[in-house]
Amino acid sequence: MPAFKRHLLLPFVFLLFSFILTPLVFGKTALENARDDYTFQFTKYQEAKTNYLQDKAAYEKFKTAISKNEAFVSTKDYLLQVSKLYSSYLLLVKERGNQINWAGKENQRDKTLKLIDEDIAYLSDYTNRTKSAQTLEELTALSVDLSTQNKNKTLPKLYKVLSLYEVTETKSTLNYLNTTSQDVETYLSNNPSQNQSVIANWKTEIANIKNTTNSFIEKSEQILAKTGEDTAKYNEFEEISQRTNSAKSTMKRSQNLFQEILRLL
């Protein structure tokens, strides 16, 4: 009874799609989806690389027209996959930027978006050029093109973008620390406690954390100010990252202090 089976099959297909799509649509944030996509593209990239290396070895060994064509097909596939990998990575970075509190720094947010979008546009054009390539020699030239773009344009822009992320997120967290500690102090002034010495020590500890954090941020901002308008070198990014991460570690010390003061209240 094929018709009867066909009727039964439709609900099952519907159910299968529901299982696959529902978590994707409802269960994950945009950042999680971007991360998953990047992981997926990375897996596909590794597969494409394996095929490319195999066909390349076969072509270099046999040097036949067929092996050359196979090498052409797998190299093209590999370059297209590299392009997808970069695109998914840039989209992930872009999505991460949306999680940052840019209050008062909207111009910097717009700058990061512009820089990322420029590279996504380049990759779109690159994909079209790769798709229309007809020979292995063209693909070799295209790989040089992508490598040059990556080295001279994409990475310096990316270092700038990530440096801005580092500084902005650290600064916004320090602001958050300031308001939270201020709330505690307001509460303490409205509800005087017996443990005045503990509270005084708590205040000095928090003040130390704020000062140290601020000092790290200022240093990172000084380095950021020396970077290019739209680009940064890797060592600059590295230095900024070291300072901001020291600031973040310092701020994390406040977690225990806040728990401590809550026990007293």
Add this chain to the structure above:
Amino acid sequence: MIRENVPITPQTGPQQGQTTEPPVKQSLDKRLINFFKNFEIKPTKGKLFVLLLLSGCLVLLYASLILLSKKPETLPPPVQKKEVQQEASPASKKPDLEALENKISDFNTSLDKLENFRTNYSPPEPDLNITFK
């Protein structure tokens, strides 16, 4: 009443010894059987029941799946949380202290979410040295 393949004759009532089958039901049965025959389905009550049951189950499964997988995009407002806590413990703390606790909790969560961009977002390094000997 017109029946398929039955000549139109005046209704004179049932003859003696004849059963009084309702003509409408007979006609519907025939139509249903013809309908299923056209679709190459040989229906039995069991099969139809299973099909109906399966469809019902699928709809219920899909609905429950959507409901279960829906996560709140943001945390519930702290005020609501406070109300629940207050109900749970009548001898509770002052509301402003609970608000403060919630603020501190939110701040600690934001600290936990801080990332090192240099290590967590390092760019991919694909091999682009495409050369053939």
